[in-house]
Amino acid sequence: MDGHGRGGCSSETQSEEEMDLRRGPWTMEEDLILVNYIADHGEGRWNSLARCAGLKRTGKSCRLRWLNYLRPDVRRGNITPEEQLLILELHSRWGNRWSKIAQHLPGRTDNEIKNYWRTRVQKHAKQLKCDVNSKQFKDAMRYLWMPRLVERIRAASAASGSTQNTPTTLQNLPAYQPLTSICNDFGVPQVKPNITPENSSTDSFVTTNTHVVSPISDLTDYYFHGNHNGFQTAPVSCPESLLSPSGSFYHGFELPPTEQNVWFGMDPPENTWNMEDIWLLQQQQQQMC
DNA sequence: AACGTAACCAACCGCCACTCT
């Protein structure tokens, strides 16, 4: 596959020991060598590339460095809400097929997506004390997290005056049950949905003056960022499927009937809650259920 | 300021599938 015997670089027969292969973080010089070599000769045939370029690295290491870091079209920086939504959706479809998922996020690498999943998504599953592949967690993602992200994306585009420009990736996604329509039954104002039977397919949103969509993006924030900074206090949007017959929240997690219920089985957010918050949260829960 | 912990992410490892000889 790699064209043995091709390329004509003199050191092709050297063993790894002879090469005295380097490991660990790449230096700037190594990066430069790799980039220059690929600019001249193109990528591929990584083992011979590594040898011919004079890099004391394995072909695999060179390939990884190029694909995950040096490639000019690699996109760096925070995963946007839009990308988060896409990752959640595609993962629910394909599972841990990181490279396949990455193909749908231009500039993002499978490694980056994998890291995002492991550090952010699995963290929430852990906090919820359930398996990341469990139905409960998938439901939580689908009915709570993903609609939340949709809200944020739409609010952001509205705020930037580009309400006409719904992100294209969103258009390819299934119609999520909007958070707000879920909570309508509970009579809790949050984000006013502009939904009528006529336009429900487009489920456009407007935000109230007092409600600002959180700049923070995850389940934890959704549950916990309460009356601070104008957010609706946590569990206002539980779909019926997530309510137990007794009205307690998300019975799938089988929380003990203690104050823990307030936290959904998760640890409270760091230093952002006090007893007043907890009391308010409980009041809302009682009203709702 | 010092220390401990958590979060993040680049890099490595092992496995499998594919291609070439």
Next chain:
DNA sequence: GAGAGTGGCGGTTGGTTACGT
């Protein structure tokens, strides 16, 4: 068809940074 070499993928690890006490 068998074996070797390689690329690609997903899982894991370890170093670094950020944050809290």
